[in-house]
Amino acid sequence: MDISNWKNRKLEELSLLELAYAHLCNQHGIRLKDGNLESILPVILQEISSVRYRDRSKNFLPVAGAFSVIEQIGFCYINTEKPKFTNDKASCIKKSLHYFSGLMEGHSDVEALYALRNSYLHNASLMAKAQFPKKPSYYFQYDNSLECMVQEPSVPWSGDISKFKASMTTFINPSLIIDLAESVAEEAANCLEKGTLEVVLESKEPELYYRYLKLTR
Numbered sequence: 001m002d003i004s005n006w007k008n009r010k011l012e013e014l015s016l017l018e019l020a021y022a023h024l025c026n027q028h029g030i031r032l033k034d035g036n037l038e039s040i041l042p043v044i045l046q047e048i049s050s051v052r053y054r055d056r057s058k059n060f061l062p063v064a065g066a067f068s069v070i071e072q073i074g075f076c077y078i079n080t081e082k083p084k085f086t087n088d089k090a091s092c093i094k095k096s097l098h099y100f101s102g103l104m105e106g107h108s109d110v111e112a113l114y115a116l117r118n119s120y121l122h123n124a125s126l127m128a129k130a131q132f133p134k135k136p137s138y139y140f141q142y143d144n145s146l147e148c149m150v151q152e153p154s155v156p157w158s159g160d161i162s163k164f165k166a167s168m169t170t171f172i173n174p175s176l177i178i179d180l181a182e183s184v185a186e187e188a189a190n191c192l193e194k195g196t197l198e199v200v201l202e203s204k205e206p207e208l209y210y211r212y213l214k215l216t217r
Helices: 016-024 040-051 061-076 092-100 108-123 174-194 204-212
Strands: 030-032 035-039 077-079 138-142 170-172 197-199 213-216
Touching: 016 035, 016 174, 016 197, 016 204, 016 213, 035 040, 040 061, 040 174, 061 077, 061 092, 061 108, 061 174, 061 204, 077 092, 077 174, 092 108, 092 174, 108 138, 108 170, 174 197, 204 213
Parallel strands: 138 170
Antiparallel strands: 030 035, 035 213, 077 197
16 A cells, blocks of 8 residues: 555545554554554554563463454454354454464364463463353463464363363463464455455444554644
């Protein structure tokens, strides 16, 4: 997208897709006639990058940030080249992975990542007990040596702690979750360039601006 003339335009003159560009592709701010337009997305990605290899901050913070990026993309956008997600009320993280990664709806990795996200952000735990029948429960452990993002246990866990065994552990590679978040954001930007990105926010331009953008004067 050509933004060379944005310095001569005011914020209210930008279209919905131009605001999406400012959200997804705005690394250092974009100069407008009435100020500098900044996005929260690159800030989150930069902060993830700055802490992911530090001993005192590499475990919880970058993975929590990665989930927020994935969910933010799924909250805002869909990829019109992909089949429509069947459940409109599903979590934005599931929609995001469906539209902007190779993990399609119903994939076991999606269910594991969704469970980890909930347990992580609700109570900073690596245990996720199913809330509904026929849904899996998980006891997660990190393993940065894994070549895959999620390694399912040899024996599924029912959620009954008294019956838990080590063989029921689900191993995850947190570095690959962070990489996944970066690739989801990148794919959304690619879809914008290809013309296959649709903004699904209910209030369109005002909501995209007030949620994720800021004009500094």
